[in-house]
Amino acid sequence: MKLARLLLHRPTIVAGIAIVALFTLVAVFAPLLEPYSVGRPSGAIFAPPSAAHWLGCDDAGVDMLSLVVAGTQNSMLVGFAAAAVAVLIGGTLGILAGYRGSWSETGVVGVTDFFLVIPALPLMIVLAALFGQTIYHIVLVIGLLSWMSVTYVVRAQVHTLKERGFVARARSLGAGDLYIIRRHILPHVAPLLVAQTVLTVASAVFFEAALAFIGLGDPERISWGTIIQNAFLHSAVSYGAWWAIVPPGVCIAVVVLGSFLIGQGVEEAMNPRLGSAHVSPRSFRLRRPTPEDAL
Amino acid sequence: MSAAARAAGNGGEHLLEVRDLAVHFTLKRSLGDRLGRRSGRVARAVDGVSLFLDRGELLALVGESGSGKTTLALAALRLLEPTAGTVLLDGRDVTALSRRELQPLRRRAQLIHQDPYAALDPRLRTRDLIAEALRIHGLASSREAEQAVVYDALETVGLTPVETFAERYPHQLSGGQRQRVAIAGSLVLSPSLLVADEPVSMLDVSVRAGILDLLDRLRKDEGVGILMITHDLATAAHVADRVAVMYHGNLVELGAAHTVIDSPRHPYTQALIYAVPRVHRDEARVRTLPGEPPDASHVPPGCRFHPRCPIAVDLCRVEAPELLPAAASAGGTLVACHLRAAESATHPPREETSS
Amino acid sequence: MSVLELEGLHVWFDAPDGRSSHAVRGVDLAVEAGERVGVLGESGCGKTTMILAAMGLLPSFASVGGSVHLDGIDVLAGGEKSARKVRWTHAAMVFQGAMSAMNPVHRIGKQIADPMVFHKRRSPAEARARTCEVLELVGLPASVARRYPHELSGGMRQRAVIAMAIGCEPRVLFADEPTTALDVVVQAQIGDLLAELTERLGLALVMVTHDIGMIAETAERAVVMYAGAIVEDGRAFDVLTAPRHPYTRLLLEATPVVNRERPLVSIPGTPPRLDEHISGCAFAARCPRVFEECAVRPPLLGDGHVVACHAVARGRLS
Numbered sequence: 001m002k003l004a005r006l007l008l009h010r011p012t013i014v015a016g017i018a019i020v021a022l023f024t025l026v027a028v029f030a031p032l033l034e035p036y037s038v039g040r041p042s043g044a045i046f047a048p049p050s051a052a053h054w055l056g057c058d059d060a061g062v063d064m065l066s067l068v069v070a071g072t073q074n075s076m077l078v079g080f081a082a083a084a085v086a087v088l089i090g091g092t093l094g095i096l097a098g099y100r101g102s103w104s105e106t107g108v109v110g111v112t113d114f115f116l117v118i119p120a121l122p123l124m125i126v127l128a129a130l131f132g133q134t135i136y137h138i139v140l141v142i143g144l145l146s147w148m149s150v151t152y153v154v155r156a157q158v159h160t161l162k163e164r165g166f167v168a169r170a171r172s173l174g175a176g177d178l179y180i181i182r183r184h185i186l187p188h189v190a191p192l193l194v195a196q197t198v199l200t201v202a203s204a205v206f207f208e209a210a211l212a213f214i215g216l217g218d219p220e221r222i223s224w225g226t227i228i229q230n231a232f233l234h235s236a237v238s239y240g241a242w243w244a245i246v247p248p249g250v251c252i253a254v255v256v257l258g259s260f261l262i263g264q265g266v267e268e269a270m271n272p273r274l275g276s277a278h279v280s281p282r283s284f285r286l287r288r289p290t291p292e293d294a295l
Numbered sequence: 296m297s298a299a300a301r302a303a304g305n306g307g308e309h310l311l312e313v314r315d316l317a318v319h320f321t322l323k324r325s326l327g328d329r330l331g332r333r334s335g336r337v338a339r340a341v342d343g344v345s346l347f348l349d350r351g352e353l354l355a356l357v358g359e360s361g362s363g364k365t366t367l368a369l370a371a372l373r374l375l376e377p378t379a380g381t382v383l384l385d386g387r388d389v390t391a392l393s394r395r396e397l398q399p400l401r402r403r404a405q406l407i408h409q410d411p412y413a414a415l416d417p418r419l420r421t422r423d424l425i426a427e428a429l430r431i432h433g434l435a436s437s438r439e440a441e442q443a444v445v446y447d448a449l450e451t452v453g454l455t456p457v458e459t460f461a462e463r464y465p466h467q468l469s470g471g472q473r474q475r476v477a478i479a480g481s482l483v484l485s486p487s488l489l490v491a492d493e494p495v496s497m498l499d500v501s502v503r504a505g506i507l508d509l510l511d512r513l514r515k516d517e518g519v520g521i522l523m524i525t526h527d528l529a530t531a532a533h534v535a536d537r538v539a540v541m542y543h544g545n546l547v548e549l550g551a552a553h554t555v556i557d558s559p560r561h562p563y564t565q566a567l568i569y570a571v572p573r574v575h576r577d578e579a580r581v582r583t584l585p586g587e588p589p590d591a592s593h594v595p596p597g598c599r600f601h602p603r604c605p606i607a608v609d610l611c612r613v614e615a616p617e618l619l620p621a622a623a624s625a626g627g628t629l630v631a632c633h634l635r636a637a638e639s640a641t642h643p644p645r646e647e648t649s650s
Numbered sequence: 651m652s653v654l655e656l657e658g659l660h661v662w663f664d665a666p667d668g669r670s671s672h673a674v675r676g677v678d679l680a681v682e683a684g685e686r687v688g689v690l691g692e693s694g695c696g697k698t699t700m701i702l703a704a705m706g707l708l709p710s711f712a713s714v715g716g717s718v719h720l721d722g723i724d725v726l727a728g729g730e731k732s733a734r735k736v737r738w739t740h741a742a743m744v745f746q747g748a749m750s751a752m753n754p755v756h757r758i759g760k761q762i763a764d765p766m767v768f769h770k771r772r773s774p775a776e777a778r779a780r781t782c783e784v785l786e787l788v789g790l791p792a793s794v795a796r797r798y799p800h801e802l803s804g805g806m807r808q809r810a811v812i813a814m815a816i817g818c819e820p821r822v823l824f825a826d827e828p829t830t831a832l833d834v835v836v837q838a839q840i841g842d843l844l845a846e847l848t849e850r851l852g853l854a855l856v857m858v859t860h861d862i863g864m865i866a867e868t869a870e871r872a873v874v875m876y877a878g879a880i881v882e883d884g885r886a887f888d889v890l891t892a893p894r895h896p897y898t899r900l901l902l903e904a905t906p907v908v909n910r911e912r913p914l915v916s917i918p919g920t921p922p923r924l925d926e927h928i929s930g931c932a933f934a935a936r937c938p939r940v941f942e943e944c945a946v947r948p949p950l951l952g953d954g955h956v957v958a959c960h961a962v963a964r965g966r967l968s
Binding site (some may be wrong): 297360361375394423469470499500501502503504505508526528529530532533556564567568570572573584587588608 | 692693719727754755803804806833834835836838841860861862863864866867893900904906907908914915916917920
């Protein structure tokens, strides 16, 4: 479809998609990709990177690369799941507010503002500490505190869509609100939801790492955050074992970057005015007409 | 019911009838208003209009932007809520019906939108766009039945070969083709009334005739009643049976098309016709009308046209004229002018020095 | 020397997928001072692109060929820099929909005075005086200078934009559909104003419109464009009463008139795509009568009233 073609023309989006796709694949095939088992040590404690262990070993002698690969699975899982929760909540509220307007909108905006004002990370810490530390709780906690920006963005889009000619036409044909939302609003909002999901994955991965770093991650699972937390707990810094800390951190940063590139690119593609062609200082070019042009 | 409504209604049952219809919008109060404890100003977009439309007839509602013509049409279809007055569809009062009661009636009265570029959802193919009305009302019993109706509609509007056009997306269609698709989408419900809001104003001149012909055919062959809103008198002249001229929320003239256009009685209609540019201009007539149309929230007292009217007299500044049969008019034209009506409640027709 | 000269003007627009749209295909046009030219054509014929090119107002994804000389200055050769030299001071444009041409947060007076201060280096006092002058010229009361755009009606806004345009005393005034968004009565007022201004100030007016009535009332010369090229050019009265090109004829027959003597026609088919090479006469696909010669693009020929049509050139169409 036209949208797909537009997207694939931009190198930023392609790069972003490549990054996220790569990590997703690694997450899916993690057990197959680990060079060593993460259950038992295979090298020396804090062994530096070598030919046998590309990223060295951690405090227990477990291969770092395998750890990072294993961690990808959980980190990405939390990322996507939390993003799904956030977008589900945010999308629904956004459509409700944007389409119904008046009191529904005022109510939604009030609730959204309330949640926005709350500092997310401290609240996540409190909730995680209170309700337990399984991966499901983490997903819920992150998701419940990440939906607000989605709501605003979707609401704005729905406002515009509501005024479009084809919505007026559907109404004059006798369509009810639900039909219009289902058939006209949702399909147009879908690309935006996708972009928002991807952007939220980035922040969810980051929050998961933050929670894990302070010890609130799921202790039974390996994620990038728990790897870093573990390294700090076992004095990797004093050992100078940067390889125990940096690789998972780099992964987080790269995934966030990739998501950002996609989200940004999709928004630009959907709203051409965000691009800068019309304010470019470059002027029109000169071109010599060929004899065929005159025919 | 006012005398005007009675005059316009002519007795009998019509496809569409509006009586003394008014649509007022309350504007938001400015800070000054709030401080002065004044209520918000009211924009009287439509202020007491009565007219009727029969099956197989094309009535052109002519007026400039801001005259209230679109508001009137939307209110007649209950797509906007009337502030006062009555709307009758096939003799049945639909003014006060709830949304749920209105829904089945939507099938009988359809609106053609002005902008064919905006009215079609760019994500849907033509066949889905046309079938949409069927799906909304649950009229399609099966895929095949739906397709048959869609193809039939495409045929009626002249988009052949139907199989090819059914699969196209809006961006693959020209403006004229899109408008035909929009019309087809309304036709599948077999409406008896079509309200066309400036159906050709956004199309190139070379394709307008096709759409106007289509509308003409629809009313002749299918007996559909068409209310066509337009600002272009020339377009109205080509297809309308009757013409209603609106100025600033009121009807000022109503009658058979050729009578209104060839011998207009109301000064505003006359000004409109003079203002239409033409290649041959016999005399060096002053083409323009002084001043601007007034703001809908500031309505002058008396006749709304009097500030710009070349023949206004004292009465016009005080009392608003009713829509009554015109003097010296063979076709039974109705006009809202103290000086041009055959008889008015307060005084006999006067001699005018210029007309 | 003509005040505006377009020679062999071509404009291409590049789409992101690499295709190129040939929007203006070799246009030659000369306009004298004080002349009122109406450029007539339907959507996509290139008329707006042509006048944008004449002022160098093309986006970065456009490329131009040929030349534009305005008051002797080569507008295109130096890219944006040379184009900027002629804007406001030698040529000005009045756009469709005055509301989008004006800044909603600045008063009218300031918007009229700004180009004078910038481009003609007038002092603020001089600019204010001149603002009053031009407001009077366009028939607006001086109090309008203190108002904001949203406080004026559509007709008054359009007059204000015209006032902005003539402030720096340009030699050429371009108008892109100046009356399309306005009521018919206000259209008449603006049309009369433009005609009056060109006479009083000795401006050349190049008015782009699809409205034949505007051309009839306001222009002396009519230029008809189709698919990026000029197909007919002559005195407005001649072109509108005795059109020579088949497209012009059909276009006039398709236009509704108030005294409807004849039925409306529509022109079958659609204009050719500009991103594909057009060989021969662009109108041949829709023309009621096509001959062998039409496989080659017809040149503009004639005396005073020129037409690009082989059949007319050979006397085969009456």
